[in-house]
Amino acid sequence: MKLVLAQLNLAQMTLPMDHPDMTDFVNNLDRINALADQSTGFIWRYTEEDNTASTTVFGSNMLVNMSVWERLEDLMEFTYKSPHLAIYKRRKEWFSKMKIPHMVCWYVEAGHIPSLEEAKTRIEHLDMHGETPFAFTFRKQFSTEQAIAYQS
Known part of the structure; x- marks a missing residue:
């Protein structure tokens, strides 16, 4: 079984x-999303046209970014070593600090597309139990082998 990395990033808009x-944030969305789409490992x-599903799951004024990557290293490369970083550094201009974790990573079988409900389960697990191979962040990373062993 091949595992790949799923990630959810939430941002509470101010x-x-x-x-x-x-405006500056909105004007950069398409460019940064296109950059992600072309990044190694993406x-x-x-994507959601009217934001209805994510509003139902996560509440209003919540920006939802969920993606799947070949490897954790690929996501980190995009996050911290691409033009995405310049926008990321400005996040306090547009988003407020959240009481729950704003980001979670977990492994899924290759070919699986995670749902918003699945992502919510992972971020709630992270909030309640801290970082485990079931739900983690960039701070405490786990391998696919650890994820398999944890769920066995």
Whole structure:
């Protein structure tokens, strides 16, 4: 069984997307998403036209980014060593600090597309139990082997 990395990143917006103070962020979304789509190891990204499903699962004013990558290292390369970093460094301009974890990673079987409900389960597990091979962040990373052993 081949495992790949799924990730969820939540951001609590301080203002509606159409507010003038969000313009810089909004104007960079397509460029950064296209960069992710072309990055080494990228497999899939959650897209939603009207934001209804993510609002139902995570609440209003929550920006949801969920994707699947070949390896954790590929996601980290995109996050910290691409033009994405410049936008990431400005996150406090647009997003507020959250009481729950804003990010979670977990392994899925290759070919599996994670659902929002699955992602919510993982982030809730991280919040309740801390980092484990079932749900973790960049701070405490786990291998696919550890994930398999943990779930056995």
